[in-house]
Amino acid sequence: MMLRPIAYILGATALLASAAPACAQTGANADRAAVAQRLLDTLRETNGVPGMAAAVWQDGRIVWDGASGQRDRTSGAPVTRDTLFRLASVSKLLTVAAVMQLAEQGRIDPDAPVQRQLPWLDTRWPAITPRQIAAHVSGLPHYQAIDADRGSRHYATGRDAVAIFAGRDLLSPPGTAYSYSSWGYSLLGALVEDKAGRPFTDYVAKKVAPGLAIRADATDSGDPNASRAYGFDQRRVVDLPRHDFSYTWGGGGLSGTASAVASFGGRMIDGRVVRSDTFDAMLVPVKLADGKAAGAEDYEVGFGWRIGSDADGAPIVHHNGVALGARSTLGLWRGERTAVSLLSNASWVSRMEPTAQMIAAPFRAAPAGLVAAECPLAAQRYRGTFGDVAVEGAVRFRIEAGLCVGTADQHPAMLAYFGTAMQRSDAPLTIVGLDPKGGLSRAGIVNPFGIADLRAQADGSFAAPITTTRRLVLRFDQPGR
Incomplete structure (x- = not known):
């Protein structure tokens, strides 16, 4: 088609x-x-x-x-x-x-x-x-x-x-x-x-x-x-x-x-x-x-x-x-x-x-089938899993030129995993939303190995396959919600 x-x-x-x-x-x-x-x-x-x-x-x-x-x-x-x-x-x-x-x-x-x-x-x-x-x-x-x-x-x-x-x-x-x-x-x-x-x-x-x-x-x-x-x-x-x-x-x-x-x-x-x-x-x-x-x-x-x-x-x-x-x-x-x-x-x-x-x-x-999700502008922390390891860390979101953009500090488990590569591996993860209204139904999550497809899930989490064997699942904690 x-x-x-x-x-x-x-x-x-x-x-x-x-x-x-x-x-x-x-x-x-x-x-x-x-x-x-x-x-x-x-x-x-x-x-x-x-x-x-x-x-x-x-x-x-x-x-x-x-x-x-x-x-x-x-x-x-x-x-x-x-x-x-x-x-x-x-x-x-x-x-x-x-x-x-x-x-x-x-x-x-x-x-x-x-x-x-x-x-x-x-x-x-x-x-x-x-x-x-x-x-x-x-x-x-x-x-x-x-x-x-x-x-x-x-x-x-x-x-x-x-x-x-x-x-x-x-x-x-x-x-x-x-x-x-x-x-x-x-x-x-x-x-x-x-x-x-x-x-x-x-x-x-x-x-x-x-x-x-x-x-x-x-x-x-x-x-x-x-x-x-x-x-x-x-x-x-x-x-x-x-x-x-x-x-x-x-x-x-x-x-x-x-x-x-x-x-x-x-x-x-x-x-x-x-x-x-x-x-x-x-x-x-x-x-x-x-x-x-x-x-x-x-x-x-x-x-x-x-x-x-x-x-x-x-x-x-x-x-x-x-x-x-x-x-x-x-x-x-x-x-x-x-x-x-x-x-x-x-x-x-x-x-x-x-x-x-x-x-x-x-x-x-x-x-x-994309799940609608707002840009979590109030979020200050994330928690979730990186493969089978529980992870958490600081995160901050903003709207840039109409896009939902987030920056997440790497958890030590991420630093260890990406650190096996020869190139730079310590940069924060950057989330660049693709939603035309500034939401976060889908985004590219830029990491030391490339750009993964981050998508909102029905349970309120966000998930991306970082590699064929390592999946990242995140939840963004927003005070007052």
């Missing part, structure tokens, strides 16, 4: 000042953009990541393009709409699009052994197909201890990169187990390069994402728009050394802007990268030999894309990425013609997929 973007018409245009819109924002869309920008800014301030960007594509265009923080801490240069971030494993989505473009042209057979399609590939492996590789069921290994120095040299071709692992044993017989492998995508990139007759990164830029700011990793290239790459050392931001991704352009070596990545997702929805029926086929879960779908606990895997549903059961396809100096995600609600991207210039412990979904929430239809 097609859902129209009628949610959360918020009177918060003053918050738009820090946004970097792709086009002029007016009226209700400016209000939605302001809320998304507030969430993005609060997320970056909470986790300590130097720079982040996000974008939402809807019905054929970028409706919001947000930027926050710095792309270069030394110069103080800010993140803008033109900032290029490492895409990490979101690169895989462009790789499978390239494979299927060439398949539409009859130059690649996704179900024929890759050894037959690459006669130079001399290995002991049994026959494996591009489809098995794309779904991570080929048996190919991921990076191993022997690969610790990867990124220290440049590989001129995909064939040269494949030689790194071509002599290694498979982890399991092809088609029998799901085992994530970026080396497999190095092989797919080499296949694209061979059949297209041009370098992989050139083919992606010219044929898969023409006109979009997506290219080979630009970090340390001298490109003035490229973000620096950062990491964390005992929660301090540190510069990361140079890293050459030519060993796996197809597995995690591309860079792009947030709007370019969201626009690529939109083009996939519109059938402008591969035909719509081809994309349909890419979203059919790949079956293992035992009949089970390949994938993890909360998603199945098709031809590269992860297939699942959001918290309200809406179908979503997506992929996340993590690499040195990067954390990324792209998600598509295909039936709603909506795409969201979220990129950052540091690797950090995070829940990128649900975080991006919350940033996109102002542009989507409000879910059914």
Whole structure:
């Protein structure tokens, strides 16, 4: 069913000042953009990541393009709409699009052994197909201890990169187990390069994402728009050394802007990268030999894309990425013609997929069944549970530009839990309401791991899944009530 973007018409245009819109924002869309920008800014301030960007594509265009923080801490240069971030494993989505473009042209057979399609590939492996590789069921290994120095040299071709692992044993017989492998995508990139007759990164830029700011990793290239790459050392931001991704352009070596990545997702929805029926086929879960779908606990895997549903059961396809100096995600609600991207210039412990979904929430239809709740302006304390631990602490609420906004001090159990991450973990939790009338029926609760979906419950409490295994339930004590 097609859902129209009628949610959360918020009177918060003053918050738009820090946004970097792709086009002029007016009226209700400016209000939605302001809320998304507030969430993005609060997320970056909470986790300590130097720079982040996000974008939402809807019905054929970028409706919001947000930027926050710095792309270069030394110069103080800010993140803008033109900032290029490492895409990490979101690169895989462009790789499978390239494979299927060439398949539409009859130059690649996704179900024929890759050894037959690459006669130079001399290995002991049994026959494996591009489809098995794309779904991570080929048996190919991921990076191993022997690969610790990867990124220290440049590989001129995909064939040269494949030689790194071509002599290694498979982890399991092809088609029998799901085992994530970026080396497999190095092989797919080499296949694209061979059949297209041009370098992989050139083919992606010219044929898969023409006109979009997506290219080979630009970090340390001298490109003035490229973000620096950062990491964390005992929660301090540190510069990361140079890293050459030519060993796996197809597995995690591309860079792009947030709007370019969201626009690529939109083009996939519109059938402008591969035909719509081809994309349909890419979203059919790949079956293992035992009949089970390949994938993890909360998603199945098709031809590269992860297939699942959001918290309200809406179908979503997506992929996340993590690499040195990067954390990324792209998600598509295909039936709603909506795409969201979220990129950052540091690797950090995070829940990128649900975080991006919350940033996109102002542009989507409000879910059914929300419980009405007032902003608890008189509250001074909260109490509740964090997982199975009782928690309590100080909280304060206010109305900012029409929104219910709250700040809650972390309980020691929260500090201990979030403190396992490498990034900043001691910031207060910030609650940003999405109710157009300043209520608190639904909010994004920004925490060191991302943005969780906080919703009012029928019993007067508020609940959010902080992680897949840790649920937060809060009650706000208001004197005199």
